[in-house]
Amino acid sequence: MFELRRLRLLHELALRGTLAAVAEALSYSPSTISQQLAQLERDAGVRLLAPDGRRVRLTEHGAALAAHAARALALDEQIRAELESLRPGLAPVRIAVLQSAARTLVPNALTLLAERAPDLRVEVAETPPEEGLFELSARGYDLVIAEQYPGHTREHRSGLERDVLGSDPVRIASASPVRDLASLRTHAWVLEPRGTAAREWAVQQCRAVGFEPDVRFELADLAAHVPLIAAGHAVGLLPDLLWVEQPALRLTDLPGSPAREIFTAVRRSDADRPSIRLVREALTDAFAAR
Known part of the structure; x- marks a missing residue:
């Protein structure tokens, strides 16, 4: 019989590509993974792995078993979700969230959950959507809050289910009034x-009106954009979801008033877990109440 935890290691290797990456993700030593x-x-x-330079690759048998491992892990989650629905108590939910949602959406959703399910443990990590969606597939998180910009689609990973929370306008942010982009x-x-995705989309907006933006500041932290813009050192494109209170900046609509789509994603095999449903409902209500 195959042991599920070993099947997960093979599944992780198929996703991450190296034994070192699997070891880091699961907090094991590379030697333990190899053993x-x-x-x-x-x-x-049968042989599942073959040497490939200083790394290993999956053999044909290894790739076939890795595909079965993904299905076995999904079935295990479905079983656990059904058992959870039949007993008291809720399993913890691990959430990866983009920064702007962490500032506004998540606190309000947690307030709702404290009223609706006070015993539910929710763990939140600020994670870029690209990384969060990958780690969701790899079972590092149970739910991801991510974004999609108009005309800029994200990869649809098999086994994941999306639910749109709503749209979030993106505007020009500046210290003083501007005429247009x-x-x-x-x-x-x-x-x-x-x-x-945010960088690529912003550059495309500038190119659409005939210029290449002079990017002098490159910062992942959107909150750090605000003081630079407020002091007049730069301009930028910022989403409305960033604002906890009235911004001390000038906000100007872009051509066509575009908005990014904010969505949650979970593994399809995990979607019926009572704790997952509660969190998604709270996020939906928090977004609607903004």
């Missing part, structure tokens, strides 16, 4: 790091 996968090979009776071609800009 457990060697035992899984003995259980399977095109008038900012000579200004310094503050944007999120390269490779993020």
